[in-house]
Amino acid sequence: MVDDNNSPGSPDKNRSPNPDGNASPENDAAIDVLARKVQESLVLGKTHKFWETQPVGQFKDIGNTSLAEGPIEQPTPLSEVKQEPYNLPNLYEWITCDIDSEEMCMEVYKLLTNNYVEDDENMFRFNYSKEFLRWALRPPGYFKSWHIGVRVKSSKKLVAFITGVPARIRVRDDIVTMAEINFLCVHKKLRSKRLAPVMIKEVTRRVHLENIWQAAYTAGVVLPTPISTCQYWHRSLNPKKLIDVGFSRLGARMTMSRTIKLYKLPDSTVTPGFRQMELHDVPAVTRLLRNYLSQFAVAVDLDENDVEHWLLPTENVVDSYLVESPETHEITDFCSFYTLPSTVLGNQNYSTLKAAYSYYNVSTKTPLLQLMNDALIVAKRKDYDVFNALDVMQNETFLKELKFGPGDGKLHYYLYNYRLRNPLKPAELGLVLL
Numbered sequence: 001m002v003d004d005n006n007s008p009g010s011p012d013k014n015r016s017p018n019p020d021g022n023a024s025p026e027n028d029a030a031i032d033v034l035a036r037k038v039q040e041s042l043v044l045g046k047t048h049k050f051w052e053t054q055p056v057g058q059f060k061d062i063g064n065t066s067l068a069e070g071p072i073e074q075p076t077p078l079s080e081v082k083q084e085p086y087n088l089p090n091l092y093e094w095i096t097c098d099i100d101s102e103e104m105c106m107e108v109y110k111l112l113t114n115n116y117v118e119d120d121e122n123m124f125r126f127n128y129s130k131e132f133l134r135w136a137l138r139p140p141g142y143f144k145s146w147h148i149g150v151r152v153k154s155s156k157k158l159v160a161f162i163t164g165v166p167a168r169i170r171v172r173d174d175i176v177t178m179a180e181i182n183f184l185c186v187h188k189k190l191r192s193k194r195l196a197p198v199m200i201k202e203v204t205r206r207v208h209l210e211n212i213w214q215a216a217y218t219a220g221v222v223l224p225t226p227i228s229t230c231q232y233w234h235r236s237l238n239p240k241k242l243i244d245v246g247f248s249r250l251g252a253r254m255t256m257s258r259t260i261k262l263y264k265l266p267d268s269t270v271t272p273g274f275r276q277m278e279l280h281d282v283p284a285v286t287r288l289l290r291n292y293l294s295q296f297a298v299a300v301d302l303d304e305n306d307v308e309h310w311l312l313p314t315e316n317v318v319d320s321y322l323v324e325s326p327e328t329h330e331i332t333d334f335c336s337f338y339t340l341p342s343t344v345l346g347n348q349n350y351s352t353l354k355a356a357y358s359y360y361n362v363s364t365k366t367p368l369l370q371l372m373n374d375a376l377i378v379a380k381r382k383d384y385d386v387f388n389a390l391d392v393m394q395n396e397t398f399l400k401e402l403k404f405g406p407g408d409g410k411l412h413y414y415l416y417n418y419r420l421r422n423p424l425k426p427a428e429l430g431l432v433l434l
């Protein structure tokens, strides 16, 4: 395969300042990578003033297999949880963001659109849509109080944001109610002022108030300590545009027309019984997914309400397809992706990149390769420019063959207040965070 996807143009949360090249995702390699990071930190005199105070795996404990797996700290009585918000610098105030309100949702959208995650070279920035934010922030049992903003007191301008949503996550045999923390953002003009630790402490306090003591999150930066380090892969659907905007490069000895031909996909899907998921499919999809996810060391635990929320197709937010056997009408396979465009920064011809992100996929009868090729075909038909996938679950089995190319940088997975003895391989993760 000609890899024309090696440019720095992947706007993932994978903004590690020192990309790790091609480290293999084996356990030992993962430990090596972490050990190297820690070594670098020591040489640079880099410490984690905030993270060192938190109940997370610490770098000094890497490889110490005598520490037990499970919660690091026990819950405290709710009456001992701090009742008042943490102090902010005087000019700022906390708000709870009512994401149902069109006006509030627009403010959050604008903050993120202008200040959220960029790639290393500042060519692309995530552009989560308002509909996406509403979907991501209002799953079953969500808490409004976990949608937290910081405003300037005088102007009321929103300058920082962090969110949590509840989720059940299974770690080996232990099903743990956690908060999934996402959308941490500080306005560009307020960076490096230690606002992020206050935001994290405040969301932690509000999560504790609901008697929840663990959290899961992903980030492009290395913090103490990843439970796994994954890589994004990119499948060009519109190679000309991707090259024009600098997302990918023309491969060596490749012309534009050969590249277009290389990535061409058929107009229609090939699997008999392949169709969009509908409301009445929720029980069957839930069974299929639960059974599939049970094989991973760490996985999301989804019931029917969760599946309805997270996987029932929502225009421009999440797409789900399944295979219904034409003979037995049994639901045998499932695939899904979510929609996350990126703003193209400083390009004359294009302003956005339309990206699909692989979500949860299950194959029992249709080979995964064929199922995912059908997913690529529908994504292409819906005018996506690129299809992205992490190397989690069984994704490695189709990435190369379906002409995905590796992105640069990594996405690190973390648990708060839950220790794992060793880092996991990406293929041991059954969890995709948005």
Ligand SMILES: CCCCCCCCCCCCCC(=O)SCCNC(=O)CCNC(=O)[C@H](O)C(C)(C)COP(=O)(O)OP(=O)(O)OC[C@H]1O[C@@H](n2cnc3c(N)ncnc32)[C@H](O)[C@@H]1OP(=O)(O)O
Binding pocket: 013, 047, 048, 049, 050, 051, 052, 115, 116, 117, 118, 179, 181, 182, 183, 184, 185, 186, 187, 190, 191, 192, 193, 194, 195, 196, 197, 200, 203, 204, 207, 208, 212, 213, 214, 215, 216, 217, 218, 219, 220, 221, 223, 416, 417
């Ligand atoms: C039980 C319930 C628990 C709930 C909480 C669970 C934990 C949740 C954790 C949050 C999960 C978020 C998941 C996502 O949303 S990941 C997406 C993060 N957002 C972005 O990358 C958007 C663009 N960047 C920014 O808006 C800012 O640079 C941010 C806000 C990221 C940092 O602002 P700033 O650049 O102005 O820095 P500071 O001076 O205020 O603070 C510096 C301290 O902050 C630590 N830092 C930097 N980046 C991250 C990061 N991505 N996760 C955790 N910590 C991070 C850093 O190591 C340092 O601590 P230490 O190294 O000295 O110790």
